[in-house]
Amino acid sequence: MSTPQTPVPAGPYPGYTSPIPVKPTHLGHAIASEWTKIRSVRSTMWTLGVFVLLVVGIGLLAGFLVSGSSEGDLGGESALALGFFGLLLGTMCIITLGVLTTASEYGTGMIRTTMTACPSRGRVLAAKAIVFFTLAFVVTLVSAGFVALVQVSLVTEAREPTGAEWLKGTVGVSLYIALLGLLSLVVGSIIRHSAGAITVMIAAVLAPLVIALFMFASSLEGLRDALFEYSIPNQLSIFYANSLSESGPSGWDPLWIILGVTAVAFAGAVALQEQRDV
Incomplete structure (x- = not known):
């Protein structure tokens, strides 16, 4: 005769304490996880390395080429404007x-684990x-700030930048580029394909100016001016x-x-994520 089985209660066992500490997760845990991922992949080192090389290299080259120029040679601009090309x-x-920060996880399937x-x-x-x-x-701030300091010291005859120009040419432009990268991250989350999202973002950067x-x-003329502006x-x-313009x-x-x-793209990406399968 078979021994009748005792039904297992649906809830936790009375008096049982798990040896593994259970803590509610929060945003800080997710940030720690994402920081571990972004600093441990090669793409981060390569892309940021090339970025610093372009910004610093082209910025210093421009500074050396116009070193000794007068204010008139620069069209009345400060030497900070020379940092534009590298950035x-x-x-x-x-x-x-x-783009890779989000889209690459969909390509490798790592997003399921996340x-x-x-x-x-x-x-x-x-x-x-x-x-x-x-x-x-x-x-961006460290790279742009370093280049700006060197350029101002090299182009000694140019107009001295004002405090507002320093703020815009270092902090302001760094915020803008970081937000542009963040927009790329969101587009990568929406498209879920690295090559496609990178193509879309590069087109968004270059196409309006080229078309104009x-x-x-x-x-x-009105459309051309708007594309330029x-x-x-x-x-x-x-x-x-x-x-x-x-x-x-x-x-x-x-x-x-x-x-x-x-902000609009981020809200749209969150809404799409809630509706899609991983």
């Missing part, structure tokens, strides 16, 4: 790293955003008071524009 090329590295460890998808995306933005901002250059018809290269140059955004406007676009 413009460096944005490609930040865009690439931003979501198992932290089922809150919004928390995962927020942790990725915080870690990436902080890293991109710090690296070939709009010769007078009937397209709101293209990312022009937005970036505004931080150095060197806009490609006489109208359009000025001052700190580019920062608020990229902040608004990134």
